[in-house]
Amino acid sequence: MGVLVFVENVEDELAAQALTFARGIGDGAVAPVTISGDYAPAAWGQTLADIATERSLDAVVAAGTERGNEVLAHAAAILDQPFSANTTAFTPGSPPTVTRVRWGGSLLEEAVLHASTPLMTVAPHAVVPDGNPVAAETVAPSHHALAVAPTKRVGATSTDVSLQDAPVVVSGGRGVGSAEGFAIIEELAGLLGGAVGCSRAVTSAGWRPHTDQVGQTGTKVAPDLYIACGISGATQHMAGCKGAKKLLAINADGEASIFAHADYGVIGDLHEILPAIAAEIRKPRGA
């Protein structure tokens, strides 16, 4: 069983995970490829479809990144095969079964894959890399009549600590109460060298831009510490922060779901608690 593996970037940890998954689904034979030139999803999907057909490969695998999912969806459409996005496990058989992620990770699905050439992306961090080096053959893209490629790159690469990479994220929810209320969230984030995050209740109210939103339809973060202030802990919010090493929840309601996901908790009004924490941090050490 030969498995075609689409590698976006050999340096990426997720590529190592996808290769490990691919080696595990058959007899270990894998054909990792990267595609040269500018990103062009339809053409790249055609490339994978062509290689899978020419080399009679049995399955196509990639990391469950935006591009991994996009390119495999194109290949699946071209090959008219099912595609299991964000897969966590594969059980061989005729037909094989897969386990895959739903609801941004809050739920798993077991499914039968009725495919002659199964296509799968691997959910991030579902697999521990086997330690083999990641190398890939570079192939030229195939032609696809409907291919479009980006014409330019725009946009701010901001100098602020980015939400995705921040070691600490201080996040506010509806409990913060207003846009102005975020001053104390910003202050604590500043003191901890962290970034400000928020829940969807906050972006929907227009208190913060959507770029600050953590969750299933926002940014997924995995900081050393996530401080959730006035956030109830809805599954869709947790989908974005469950990768945090430690979670501190500050909530007026001691029964809030967020405490079931928290390592540390403080019960009470965040408008009193956050300024007290900031004042405590500012106290001279050893005093």
Next chain:
Amino acid sequence: MNVLVCVKRVPLTGGRITLTDDQRALSTKHLGFTVSPHEECAVEEAVQIIEREGGTVTVLTLGPSEAEEQLRDMMAIGADRAIHLVSDEEWDAQGTAAAIVAAIQGDETAHELILFGNESADAGNYQVAIRVAHALQRPVITGVKALAFDLDPAHPRAICEQEVAGGRDVYEVPLPAVVAVKEGINLPRYPSVPGRLRATRKPVDASSPPRPAAQLEMVRLVLPPDSGKQVQVLGRGPEAAPAVVEILGELGVL
């Protein structure tokens, strides 16, 4: 411009998910329903486009008869009409894409733009928009966070910005096209009372297509193991501050 927007009814799950006894669905007895944020933004974008350029917005869903509630919600924020493919069954992405294509077949030119949410909130298959685009032989862009148009009659184009690490990639695609958007592209409006009233009178074209055999066939749903965390309560109110700062010190984040 005439825009078709495809949406899906999903439960508002709240703090925890509970499954039905047969483990094939979420237990929704006590839950409300919504369309995913990505799709709500797609409808808002479509409404803004026709407010600027003129035209109509059609919203389409494949789902149970109750999904008419979501179609009315979307018509309340400005969609003109709806197509309801009624089915109580679970459809896979291939079947869903084929049903959407069949529903607009013969009428493809009526929609210069077909909008989707980037991925559905529940199944998260990341592929229906792409399959529909291939079937209709149209270009498709996903992950779109900004959408503009150059409607030069000879070469009408959509200008799409896709968020990537370090900025935004700009794609220029000829119309007709398929575009999958993400939440953040706009801030959807709330329906007004007159909007809700108007929505009750807008047309819904309902039909019940047969479901093809699923190629990715869901067998059962499983809850992931819970975090197993036991929260350590550091205190109540501002008096907890010293205990919090001690923990921050232990975690090395001060």
